[in-house]
Amino acid sequence: MALNTDTDKTKWYPVYTHSRAEKKAYEALIDKGIEVYLPLQRTLKQWSDRKKWVEEPLIKSYIFVKIEENAKTQVLMTKGIARFIYFSGRVTAMPSKQIEDLKLLMASSLELEVTEENMQPGEKIEIKAGPLKSLTGELITYKSKTQLLVRLDNLGCSIIVSIAASLINRF
The missing domain is CATH 3.30.70.940 (NusG, N-terminal domain)
Incomplete structure (x- = not known):
């Protein structure tokens, strides 16, 4: 089986x-x-x-x-x-969506950073183009860069990805 x-x-x-x-x-x-x-x-x-x-x-x-x-x-x-x-x-x-988002992040060629810092929720966004299209997360400013935070709540950690502002839809 x-x-x-x-x-x-x-x-x-x-x-x-x-x-x-x-x-x-x-x-x-x-x-x-x-x-x-x-x-x-x-x-x-x-x-x-x-x-x-x-x-x-x-x-x-x-x-x-x-x-x-x-x-x-x-x-x-x-x-x-x-x-x-x-x-x-x-x-x-x-949620299956979090696993799919994680797979999408891993398939991209972007540099990823995992953090256990307690970051405050920010503006909800969705990526509208590129290898991470349809990925949702929060817009944050971290270490003076505009970045996307994908929060894995069940693990108590987050993944941070640098992303161009032109690829973001706010909602």
């Missing part, structure tokens, strides 16, 4: 992994037939003797699984998985 079917019963859940175990947990979940998303960002690392491009998780220690509620035990019994994320005493699910 495949667990990655697109039905109304499946939801996206953020899952906390053991430290630096995101990729191994991702592979183990794929092997189990579970639909999983791990946003990776390419980063240049500096060692004492060399530099190397590596792919690192955009949000450290988090991966996202799309499962039916009765598959939670199977996810928890996967090597590298620590726990589901709870909010108000219940396992939290993420």
Whole structure:
């Protein structure tokens, strides 16, 4: 029985992994037939003797699984998985729109920054053209730049993207 079917019963859940175990947990979940998303960002690392491009998780220690509620035990019994994320005493699910927005951000060539700073809500906007077309978020000024904030409320973090004012629709 495949667990990655697109039905109304499946939801996206953020899952906390053991430290630096995101990729191994991702592979183990794929092997189990579970639909999983791990946003990776390419980063240049500096060692004492060399530099190397590596792919690192955009949000450290988090991966996202799309499962039916009765598959939670199977996810928890996967090597590298620590726990589901709870909010108000219940396992939290993420809206599919947030996962799609995250995938859209990752597919763009823009530089992304994840922050856990508590930023104040701003003007709601939608991007009207370019690789992030239809992405919604908040307009903010951060470090003297006009940027789009995509808030992942269930994780307590946000993703900041620099965006040209000409690509923004305000509503």
